[in-house]
Amino acid sequence: xxxxxxxxxxxxxxxxxxxxxxxxxxxxxxxxxxxxxxxxxxxxxxxxxxxxxxxxxxxxxxxxxxxxxxxxxxxxxxxxxxxxxxxxxxxxxxxxxxxxxxxxxxxxxxxxxxxxxxxxxxxxxxxxxxxxxxxxxxxxxxxxxxxxxxxxxxxxxxxxxxxxxxxxxxxxxxxxxxxxxxxxxxxxxxxxxxxxxxxxxxxxxxxxxxxxxxxxxxxxxxxxxxxxxxxxxxxxxxxxxxxxxxxxxxxxxxxxxxxxxxxxxxxxxxxxxxxxxxxxxxxxxxxxxxxxxxxxxxx
Amino acid sequence: xxxxxxxxxxxxxxxxxxxxxxxxxxxxxxxxxxxxxxxxxxxxxxxxxxxxxxxxxxxxxxxxxxxxxxxxxxxxxxxxxxxxxxxxxxxxxxxxxxxxxxxxxxxxxxxxxxxxxxxxxxxxxxxxxxxxxxxxxxxxxxxxxxxxxxxxxxxxxxxxxxxxxxxxxxxxxxxxxxxxxxxxxxxxxxxxxxxxxxxxxxxxxxxxxxxxxxxxxxxxxxxxxxxxxxxxxxxxxxxxxxxxxxxxxxxxxxxxxxxxxxxxxxxxxxxxxxxxxxxxxxxxxxxxxxxxxxxxxxxxxxxxxxxxxxxxx
Numbered sequence: 135x136x137x138x139x140x141x142x143x144x145x146x147x148x149x150x151x152x153x154x155x156x157x158x159x160x161x162x163x164x165x166x167x168x169x170x171x172x173x174x175x176x177x178x179x180x181x182x183x184x185x186x187x188x189x190x191x192x193x194x195x196x197x198x199x200x201x202x203x204x205x206x207x208x209x210x211x212x213x214x215x216x217x218x219x220x221x222x223x224x225x226x227x228x229x230x231x232x233x234x235x236x237x238x239x240x241x242x243x244x245x246x247x248x249x250x251x252x253x254x255x256x257x258x259x260x261x262x263x264x265x266x267x268x269x270x271x272x273x274x275x276x277x278x279x280x281x282x283x284x285x286x287x288x289x290x291x292x293x294x295x296x297x298x299x300x301x302x303x304x305x306x307x308x309x310x311x312x313x314x315x316x317x318x319x320x321x322x323x324x325x326x327x328x329x330x331x332x333x334x335x336x337x338x339x340x341x342x343x344x345x346x347x348x349x350x351x352x353x354x355x356x357x358x359x360x361x362x363x364x365x366x367x368x369x370x371x372x373x374x375x376x377x378x379x380x381x382x383x384x385x386x387x388x389x390x391x392x393x394x395x396x397x398x399x400x401x402x403x404x405x406x407x408x409x410x411x412x413x414x415x416x417x418x419x420x421x422x423x424x425x426x427x428x429x430x431x432x433x
Numbered sequence: 434x435x436x437x438x439x440x441x442x443x444x445x446x447x448x449x450x451x452x453x454x455x456x457x458x459x460x461x462x463x464x465x466x467x468x469x470x471x472x473x474x475x476x477x478x479x480x481x482x483x484x485x486x487x488x489x490x491x492x493x494x495x496x497x498x499x500x501x502x503x504x505x506x507x508x509x510x511x512x513x514x515x516x517x518x519x520x521x522x523x524x525x526x527x528x529x530x531x532x533x534x535x536x537x538x539x540x541x542x543x544x545x546x547x548x549x550x551x552x553x554x555x556x557x558x559x560x561x562x563x564x565x566x567x568x569x570x571x572x573x574x575x576x577x578x579x580x581x582x583x584x585x586x587x588x589x590x591x592x593x594x595x596x597x598x599x600x601x602x603x604x605x606x607x608x609x610x611x612x613x614x615x616x617x618x619x620x621x622x623x624x625x626x627x628x629x630x631x632x633x634x635x636x637x638x639x640x641x642x643x644x645x646x647x648x649x650x651x652x653x654x655x656x657x658x659x660x661x662x663x664x665x666x667x668x669x670x671x672x673x674x675x676x677x678x679x680x681x682x683x684x685x686x687x688x689x690x691x692x693x694x695x696x697x698x699x700x701x702x703x704x705x706x707x708x709x710x711x712x713x714x715x716x717x718x719x720x721x722x723x724x725x726x727x728x729x730x731x732x733x734x735x736x737x738x739x740x741x742x743x744x745x746x
Binding site: 169268269271272275276277278279280283284285287288360364367368371372387390391394395398401402405408409412413415416417420 | 444447448449451452455456459462567570571573574575576578579582583585586590681683684685687688691692699702703706714718721722725726729
């Protein structure tokens with residue numbers, strides 16, 4: 135049966151629409167550069183390892199086997215064992231989970247605080263704006279890691295505490311970004327129109343300012359994933375991160391550091407995992423930024 | 434311009450004072466009674482009372498805050514409750530090590546990063562430039578403390594080229610420099626990539642200027658154009674980044690100091706937290722915040738001098 139002209143036209147329409155959509159999509163930009171593809175594969179791999187950790191890990195990451203402690207790579211333990219005889223490979227694989235989980239949940243917290251305070255700072259009166267700006271600057275005036283250490287001692291151990299602390303120490307940067315966006319949008323006609331119609335302030339912030347101010351934030355978030363992963367690893371390295379025995383790259387590195395004269399394998403493998411993860415996310419973030427930021431795209 | 438400097442200066446002062454108040458609140462909120470943490474559960478009532486008075490814990494909170502702020506302004510950061518050493522003296526002993534480490538790292542990073550960036554710009558879009566780009570991003574993404582661990586593993590333990598820990602014999606400058614080498618290298622690695630990249634972009638932008646075309650049309654060789662004309666102007670962004678980076682380096686130095694068991698501000702604060710020695714934590718953090726804010730202020734001001742458009746914002 136021959137398709138009618140109308141049908142062909144319709145089909146063409148759909149194809150061109152899909153094609154156009156692909157032409158302008160982020161995916162195409164990332165795929166157009168070899169480094170972008172490489173980073174995308176690396177990041178996808180890391181996410182897959184995190185999701186399927188229970189199927190990929192050869193052993194229970196917390197299974198203690200003192201007799202075979204601090205051994206080098208062998209057939210039964212591909213990456214060797216740590217000071218308690220736990221399988222390093224399984225711990226590194228499960229560590230991927232922790233790294234990504236802490237990174238994404240703490241960034242979500244940072245983004246939520248930043249959205250609320252950033253929109254308020256941008257939209258509210260100058261007094262409120264100045265007060266909030268100074269608050270952001272005060273939090274930023276502490277070296278982040280040292281601030282996190284102080285918080286950690288205050289709030290105590292626990293995964294939730296860690297996530298909140300990382301979120302809290304990293305939100306001011308995002309809040310400033312949102313505020314700057316809101317300042318720009320606030321003058322636009324649709325906001326003025328909404329004000330003239332008597333829409334209450336909280337509705338304007340929620341319905342008009344928030345959705346339109348959020349764009350540049352995504353680029354910044356993508357750029358910051360490796361920073362947060364490093365942050366968690368650093369805190370865990372100091373024994374202030376994820377509570378034991380949960381495997382985290384940072385705590386594996388710390389055990390490796392304590393036994394560095396006996397066995398280098400913990401530092402080598404957990405370190406490589408951390409380095410690959412930060413590398414993948416850094417390149418992906420930069421590829422996205424280079425292609426999504428219209429100012430950079432023109433160049 | 435003067436009003437810009439004044440405003441920026443005021444904001445810095447408010448920030449530092451605000452940070453001090455915030456710090457004071459933190460210390461108040463810390464779990465556990467600082468006195469019983471210090472003297473242990475079996476101390477007599479009299480000992481507890483002496484410590485309470487020494488730490489001024491028997492006064493109302495606002496009096497404690499007021500005294501605390503006034504003392505800091507006078508340069509008195511309190512007394513280490515364990516060893517009865519003034520905190521300011523502890524900081525004077527430790528801080529030079531951190532500043533030395535941060536400065537030497539920045540210096541080393543510029544020493545390698547600037548020529549690499551210029552080279553990449555001069556040979557833009559060649560294979561060498563692309564390889565340098567990949568190396569730069571790899572260095573940028575490598576966490577400094579991981580670089581420290583790898584350096585420790587390779588250069589101290591396996592090759593035995595460098596010592597593992599400490600800052601070297603005091604008074605023996607050569608020994609101290611020898612001990613400084615690996616920590617500097619680890620902390621600088623990321624900055625080499627970063628500076629190389631900024632330098633490359635800056636040189637590329639400068640190469641499009643009219644005076645470069647004039648210099649070229651005079652028949653000057655390309656390397657003369659770059660080394661005699663372009664580098665001088667394109668180095669400015671690097672100077673700004675270095676100013677901003679100094680503060681970040683102070684934070685990054687904490688982990689490096691711990692890994693290489695070096696004395697320093699970060700190590701001091703970290704050890705004080707472990708022993709719940711609050712005056713040391715407080716004093717150390719105040720100095721850290723002060724240095725960090727100062728570095729940011731100077732960097733901001735230098736930006737303002739170079740780019741007049743920023744002054745009005």
